[in-house]
Amino acid sequence: MLKRFFLLCSGVDSDIVNSCSNGEQNKYAGIGATVFFTAVMAFIAGSYALYTVFDNLYTAIFFGLIWGFLIFNLDRFIVSTIKKRDSFLDEFIQASPRIVLAIIIAIVISKPLEIKIFEKEINTVLLKEKNELAIANKNQVTNYFKGDVTKNQAEIDSLKSSIAKKEKEVSALYNSYITEAEGSAGTKKMGKGPIYKEKRAAHDLAAKQLDSLKISNAKIIADKETRAKTLQTDLDKKVTEGQPIIDSFDGLMARINALGKLPWMPSFFIMLLFLAIETSPIFAKLLSPKGEYDLKQEDQEMGIKSVLSQNRYQSELQKKTDAEIYDKVYADIRDDKEIYNYKKKGAIELLKLQADGFVDKQKKSM
Template identity: 70%
Template sequence: MLKQFFILCSGADRDILENCSEGEQTKYVGIGATVFFTAVMAFLASAYALFTVFDSIYPALIFGFVWSLLIFNLDRFIVSTIKKRDRFMDEFLQATPRIILAVIIAIVISKPLEIKIFEKEINTVLLKEKNEMELANKKQVGNYFKSDLDKNKAEIAALKADILKKEKEVNDLYSVYITEAEGTTGTKKLGKGPVYKEKREKHDAALKELEVLKKTNEAKIAEKEKAGVQLQADLDKKVSQTQPIIEGFDGLMARINALNKLPWLPSFFIMLLFLAIETSPIIAKLLAPKGEFDFKQEEAETAMKATLEQNKYQRELLVKTSAEMHDKVYADIAEDKGLFDLQRKNAKELLELQSHKFVEKQKATL
């Protein structure tokens, strides 16, 4: 049962192969097994690749199964259409397009499995890239809000500076009227005279102005600080909104790019392995000598070709002979006097009818 299945996978003519030796059958069983297991590898590779795309097992299994059937059909077609020739170069030229197709298929099959084999290394590369992207994203978002935050901080600093300036002015006026009372500066008269009173009133007026300024600026500062907190909250919200996008940066294309950043030699040898598996049926047929199956297949093809050529020649000869016979028959009929008189009579009646009809049409126009 398994033997017949692998012979079916090889694409060989089972009717011809049944009459061949056991060794010839074993050769095509091996070719069919290679075709089958290549399709199995294609299923595993495509299912994993599509799982990374859809993130769901059922679509991945369905599309993976369809892809494996496509690869199986292509491989079976490639192997079954390679015919053994008398010269190796003729066989090689015949197989060249199929070998190119096999190389393409091998690369397509191997890439998802390489991603799975080097999954831990790829995750390390992706983690590094994600960290770099997070830092770059925070910097970019920070630059977007930087002008507003700097402006807000500058306005708060300016309001606080106005308060400090006014406090310094009040403190200076306080020192002036105190030293005037002590007689150490100003009029240098001890006691609270008119000058002291004037300086004290100036200080008290400045103190009231300071209180009003503090009340006004502190309200503005509180409002500015609230706006600054909101800007910082918006910045953090923007960063958190973009975080899931960065975390989701692990799709198929990202993993392929990460794989390309790893050392190329291990990946190259895995690709060579799949290339050897994919091209092994074709190489086997090219290197194998002409076997019993090939001779019998060639005999059947040449017999069919000879039969078709013979049938074509007989049909052409039949048409040619039939045409010559008809030419002779019609030549004999043309010499028959009775048929000639009948044809002459019918032609005369037809001409008379045409003449009468023409005269009637002419009269109708008058």
């Protein structure tokens, strides 16, 4: 039962192969098994690749089955259409397009499995890339808000600086009238004289101006600090909004690119393994000598060609004979006086009708 299934997978003619020896049947059963298991590997690889795309198990399995059947049909077609010839070069030229197709199929099948085999290493590469993307995203968003944040902070610093400058002025006026009262500076006269009162009045005025400035600037600074918090909140929100996109950066293309950043040798040998599996049925047929199945298939094809050639010859001969017969028939008819007189009579009647019609048209136009 299993042997018949693998023979079916190899694409051989069941009537011919059943009449062959057991060894010949085993050879094609082996080729069919290779075709079948390649399709199984294609199903697994395709399902995994599509799972990374759709993130749904049932959808991935459904399309993976379609992919597996497609590869199975292609491999079966490739193997079944390679026929043994008398020259190896002719066989190789015949098989070369199929070998190219087999190489493409092997690469396509191996890539998703390589991604699964090196999944941990790929995840490490993706984590590094995600961190770099997160930093780049944060820097980009920060640069976007940088102008507003810098301007707002500069205005806050300017307001605080004006208060500090006024405080410094008030402090200087305070020291001035105190030292005047002590007699250690100014007029050098101790006591609260006119100069003292003048300096004290200047200090009190500056102190009132400072209090007024603090009150007015405090409200503005509070608004600016609130805006600074709003800008920071917006910045953090922008960074947070971009994070899910960065976290989902692990699709099929990202994993293929990450695989390309790993050492190429292990991946290359896995691809070679699948290439060997995929092309082995083709090279098995190319390298093996003509077997019993090939001879019987060739004999059957020769019989069909013989029948077709004979039918074509008979058809051409019949057409040639019919042409000669009809040539002779029409030659005899041409010499027949009765037919000649009949046709002459009809032609004369036709000419008379045409002449009468012409005269009628001329009369109407006059």
